[in-house]
Structures are given as structure tokens and as C-alpha cells.
Amino acid sequence: KQEVTQIPAALSVPEGENLVLNCSFTDSAIYNLQWFRQDPGKGLTSLLLIQSSQREQTSGRLNASLDKSSGRSTLYIAASQPGDSATYLCAVVGGSEKLVFGKGMKLTVNP
Amino acid sequence: DAGVIQSPRHEVTEMGQEVTLRCKPISGHDYLFWYRQTMMRGLELLIYFNNNVPIDDSGMPEDRFSAKMPNASFSTLKIQPSEPRDSAVYFCASTTYRDLEGDTQYFGPGTRLTVL
Numbered sequence: 001k002q003e004v005t006q007i008p009a010a011l012s013v014p015e016g017e018n019l020v021l022n023c024s025f026t027d028s029a030i031y032n033l034q035w036f037r038q039d040p041g042k043g044l045t046s047l048l049l050i051q052s053s054q055r056e057q058t059s060g061r062l063n064a065s066l067d068k069s070s071g072r073s074t075l076y077i078a079a080s081q082p083g084d085s086a087t088y089l090c091a092v093v094g095g096s097e098k099l100v101f102g103k104g105m106k107l108t109v110n111p
Numbered sequence: 112d113a114g115v116i117q118s119p120r121h122e123v124t125e126m127g128q129e130v131t132l133r134c135k136p137i138s139g140h141d142y143l144f145w146y147r148q149t150m151m152r153g154l155e156l157l158i159y160f161n162n163n164v165p166i167d168d169s170g171m172p173e174d175r176f177s178a179k180m181p182n183a184s185f186s187t188l189k190i191q192p193s194e195p196r197d198s199a200v201y202f203c204a205s206t207t208y209r210d211l212e213g214d215t216q217y218f219g220p221g222t223r224l225t226v227l
Binding site for chain 1: 115144153154155156159167202204214215216217218219220221223
């Protein structure tokens with residue numbers, strides 16, 4: 001059974017710092033890995049999707065990397081801003097179409 | 112496109128009552144997913160459909176939960192009878208898999224259910 005872990009569960013940083021969010025998964029047989037953002041009381045917004053054949057994806061200040069063999073992904077946020085404060089979730093799609101989520105990491109960026 | 116639409120956004124009911132949650136997926140998407148999110152367990156998949164057919168309902172917690180998709184533009188998740196432990200945020204998501212490696216899922220805003 002696929003398990004996705006995100007550590008730590010919460011992080012508080014001052015504005016301007018470069019951040020690395022970690023995600024690990026137990027079964028390396030995945031089709032893709034996705035990073036989502038969730039704001040309080042809202043749904044999930046997809047940030048980046050990395051196909052299994054890819055090593056990384058970039059969107060603006062965000063960069064996500066994937067190392068399937070070690071079961072790890074990182075989300076890099078450059079020059080963090082208070083607007084980046086949210087919960088970030090990692091999810092993988094394996095042998096079926098199902099997304100398996102981590103429990104998320106709550107990020108607070110202080111001005 | 113308006114995105115995935117869910118109704119109601121909030122529902123407060125008493126234990127034992129029937130609850131029906133509704134979802135309208137993005138037009139053209141052939142996969143629909145129902146998730147439940149709680150503080151303790153995070154985001155869990157309950158059931159998903161492909162072309163209106165239930166594919167995997169192994170995440171449905173018990174027989175009190177049922178889901179239907181009568182057509183490509185509408186799905187319901189029903190809880191009967193409801194219990195306080197069903198209190199959670201229920202999300203609907205849709206997508207279309209253009210290739211084996213898939214596409215992202217698009218989430219609705221969720222329905223916050225409180226069972227008293």
C-alpha cells in the first residue's frame with residue numbers, strides 16, 4: 001500500500017527565505033507526483049505535476065524535483081512571501097488512477 | 112469554465128439524518144473523485160468514477176455511504192444515517208487522463224459537513 005509522508009507538519013519562516021518542502025513515498029512505481037496548495041476553507045489548487053519520466057518541473061518561484069528510485073520529491077520555493085502561507089500537499093498516482101496524499105505541511109511566512 | 116461545482120458549501124445536520132452532497136465536474140472530464148478530509152486522517156479517497164461507472168469504492172467507510180453518477184455532469188454522495196464522526200470536508204475532483212502518465216485533478220471548493 002502506497003504511503004506518502006511529509007515532514008515537518010508545519011513550518012514558520014520569515015519573508016524572503018528560500019524553502020525546501022519534502023515528500024517521500026513508499027512505492028516507487030508511480031505515474032506522476034503532484035504538489036497542491038490549500039488555503040484555509042478552500043479546495044486544492046494544483047501547483048506542479050511531474051510525470052514519472054521527468055526529473056523536475058518549474059513554475060515561477062516554484063521548482064519541484066522527483067527522484068523515483070529513492071521515493072522522494074522536493075518543492076523549492078524561492079524568495080518566500082506572506083502570500084505563500086498555506087498548506088502544501090504532495091500526492092502520487094500509482095498503479096491505478098487514484099491520488100494518494102500526504103497529510104500536508106502548513107507553511108507560515110511572516111512579514 | 113466554472114470549475115468543479117459542489118453544493119451545498121456548508122451542511123449542518125443532526126445525527127441520524129440523511130445527507131446528500133452534490134458535484135458537477137468540469138465539462139469533458141471523464142473521471143470523478145470523491146474525497147474526505149479530516150484533521151486526523153488527512154485527505155482520503157472515498158470512491159471514483161470513470162465514464163459514470165464506479166471503478167473503486169474501497170475507500171467508502173461503510174454501508175451508510177453511497178455514491179452515484181447518473182450522467183457525465185452530475186454526481187451525489189449520500190450518507191444515511193449520518194453520525195458525528197462523519198463530520199469532515201468532502202471534496203469532489205475531476206480530470207481526464209490524456210495519457211498513461213495522467214493529468215492533474217481539479218478540485219471543487221468542498222462541502223463542510225457537521226453532524227451534531
